[in-house]
Amino acid sequence: MAKKMSPAGEQQVAMLCSELGFTLQGEALKNITGYLNMLQKWSVVMNLVGPRSWEPMLRTLIVDSLHLKRFLETLDFSVVADSADIPMQIWDFGAGAGLPGIPLRMVWQEGEYHMVDVREKRTMFMQMVLAKYPLPATNVHRARVEDFMEGRAPAAMMVSRAFMPWPELLELLTGKIRRGGFVVVLANEPAPAHDVPDASHGRLLPEDWSLTAQYEYSVEGSPRYFWALSSKKAPN
Known part of the structure; x- marks a missing residue:
């Protein structure tokens, strides 16, 4: 019989986030704790992610989203921001269990x-969350x-976490990202350059x-990167 896993508590999640270098509190702490518990519960049924308990989910998956927030706060969106009445469009392809998006x-x-x-x-699952x-x-x-993008206005940003290799991704997004807009890629290696593959x-x-x-950071001793x-x- 499979061992029943204990649910995450807000205090436990806050302490582990602090260990990882992040302060989580209030509504964000409540929501992420709830999301972890749903992810732990439903991963047994749906095989949503590799880890089966909330602690490694937080250490190896949720932590990407916390680092992504830090990275996005360094980017200048003013060149692609729409008017106050029209929020900028952000796409997250191959969202899976809602990572990193939720x-x-x-x-x-x-x-x-x-x-x-x-x-x-x-x-x-994402709709349930x-x-x-x-x-x-x-x-x-x-x-x-391809169907989602059809007829839509170009996006200000697209986020990719293992959706497809970046060269194919940039080809897919030709004409679909606003001038000055970003494709943000989560990778295990540094970004390419125009003269360095x-x-x-x-x-x-x-x-x-x-x-x-x-942006470079470490997860369980291994480097990870965000490229913008x-x-x-x-756009076309």
């Missing part, structure tokens, strides 16, 4: 955030990303994109 939105709520996944169980822990301007779509694919950064910023690749080209 915990990110629990601590960072700029713009209008769209999580897209084609898998029914994943989108159903948002029904219990509503987040402003945060949406879930069950769709192919990346280690995984041996590809140079295309001339239509520039590396605006890079900025579009130099106006």
Whole structure:
């Protein structure tokens, strides 16, 4: 018989976040604790993520979202911000169990955030989380990303956590990101440059994109990176 796992408590989550270098409190602490407990419960049924208990989920998965908030706060969105009446559009493709999007939105709520996944169980889980822990301007779509983008105005930012290799991703997003907008990639290696290829694919950064910023951190002793690749080209 499988061992029953204990649910996370807010004090436990706050202490572990503090150990990881983050202060979590108030509504954000309540929501992330609740999300961890839902992720722990439903991962047994749906096989949503690799870890099966909330502690490694927080250490190896949720922590990405907390670092992502820090990184996004260093980026200048003024060149792609819409008017006050039209929030900037942010896309998160292959959102899966809502990572990094759901915990990110629990601590960072700029713009209008769209999580897209084609898998029914994943989108159903994300909708259950948002029904219990509503987040402003945060949406879930069950769709192919090509269908989701069809007819939509270009986005200010797209977030990718293992959605597809970055060279194919930039090709997919040609004409879909506003000039000066960002593609934010979570990777295990430094970003490519125009004259230095990346280690995984041996590809140079295309001339239509520039590396605006890079953020490095460590998870369980292994390096991880966020890259912000900025579009130099106006949308089609």
